[in-house]
Amino acid sequence: MLNFNTAQEASFGRVKVESVALEDRLVFIKKVYTLLAASMATAAIGAYLGTGPLLPIVASNRMILFVLMIGLIFFAQFARHKPGLNMIALFSFTTVSGLTLGPLLYAVGPSIATQAFALT
Numbered sequence: 837m838l839n840f841n842t843a844q845e846a847s848f849g850r851v852k853v854e855s856v857a858l859e860d861r862l863v864f865i866k867k868v869y870t871l872l873a874a875s876m877a878t879a880a881i882g883a884y885l886g887t888g889p890l891l892p893i894v895a896s897n898r899m900i901l902f903v904l905m906i907g908l909i910f911f912a913q914f915a916r917h918k919p920g921l922n923m924i925a926l927f928s929f930t931t932v933s934g935l936t937l938g939p940l941l942y943a944v945g946p947s948i949a950t951q952a953f954a955l956t
Contacts, residue, residue, distance in 0.1 A: 871926070878927045879934035883949070886938015895939045905932050 853861065886894045894901065912925035941949060 875926055875930040879930040879937075880949075882931040882934020883937045883941055884934075886935040887942045887946070888938075890935065891938055891942060894935050898936065898939070901932060901936045905929065905936065908932060 908925065908929040912922070912929055915921040915925040
């Protein structure tokens with residue numbers, strides 16, 4: 837975990853990027869992209885489960901999943917500075933996000949995900 841407490845701290849305890857060594861910046865960016873890839877993978881697993889075995893449950897409980905997603909956003913805000921709990925919050929949110937995409941992917945077809953990936 838990077839802790840940049842220096843004399844050049846910006847407001848709210850943050851550090852200006854130019855004051856951090858290049859190696860530390862690269863390590864940080866690698867961690868960010870690793871978490872992004874892992875969260876997209878859990879969302880994809882959730883979407884797969886939402887189009888297959890869990891489709892009847894997800895389709896009939898969309899509002900409950902929507903409320904759960906909102907609750908997970910607040911939980912992630914609460915857990916952001918608690919190691920371990922913040923990862924649970926992130927991956928729980930992305931899994932539920934994928935689950936809620938299940939009925940859409942089932943109705944439109946899985947090609948929409950491939951098109952979005954290609955356009956991104």
